[in-house]
Amino acid sequence: MKLNAGVLTEKLAESKAFYTEKLGFGVTFENEFYLLMHTPNRQSELSFLLPYHPTQQPFFHQPFNGKGMYLTIEVEDVDLIYSKLKKQDVDIKVELRNEPWGDRHFAIQDPNGIGIDIVTYSPPQE
Numbered sequence: 001m002k003l004n005a006g007v008l009t010e011k012l013a014e015s016k017a018f019y020t021e022k023l024g025f026g027v028t029f030e031n032e033f034y035l036l037m038h039t040p041n042r043q044s045e046l047s048f049l050l051p052y053h054p055t056q057q058p059f060f061h062q063p064f065n066g067k068g069m070y071l072t073i074e075v076e077d078v079d080l081i082y083s084k085l086k087k088q089d090v091d092i093k094v095e096l097r098n099e100p101w102g103d104r105h106f107a108i109q110d111p112n113g114i115g116i117d118i119v120t121y122s123p124p125q126e
Contacts, residue, residue: 004036005071006047007112008063014111015048022090022108023073023116039073046071048112066113078104078120100124 009015012035019025019037025046029036033050049056051063075081082096085108093115094107105119
């Protein structure tokens with residue numbers, strides 16, 4: 001089983017620019033109403049679909065409202081990614097921090113309002 005999260009959005013170009021330029025995603029497939037992207041290691045995919053497109057069933061017409069969704073991206077070196085994004089003036093929504101359950105993470109937001117938690121996992125603190 002493989003999961004591909006999809007977002008209905010008018011912001012196809014903005015999403016493509018954000019995920020490629022800021023997070024290093026690649027484009028797997030693209031046409032005028034659909035964008036399929038992959039993580040740098042090609043382990044996971046994320047897609048964006050233009051709302052109300054006539055080729056799609058009505059069930060896939062309503063655009064995402066920008067609330068109630070987040071993605072977690074696990075990385076080997078969260079400090080390095082944090083530093084890179086700060087240098088690119090990406091708005092950091094949650095500053096880099098250590099959690100007692102073992103996460104070292106920070107959070108940003110994509111052009112669609114989706115929260116992105118970027119994390120390196122480690123053993124919980126004693």
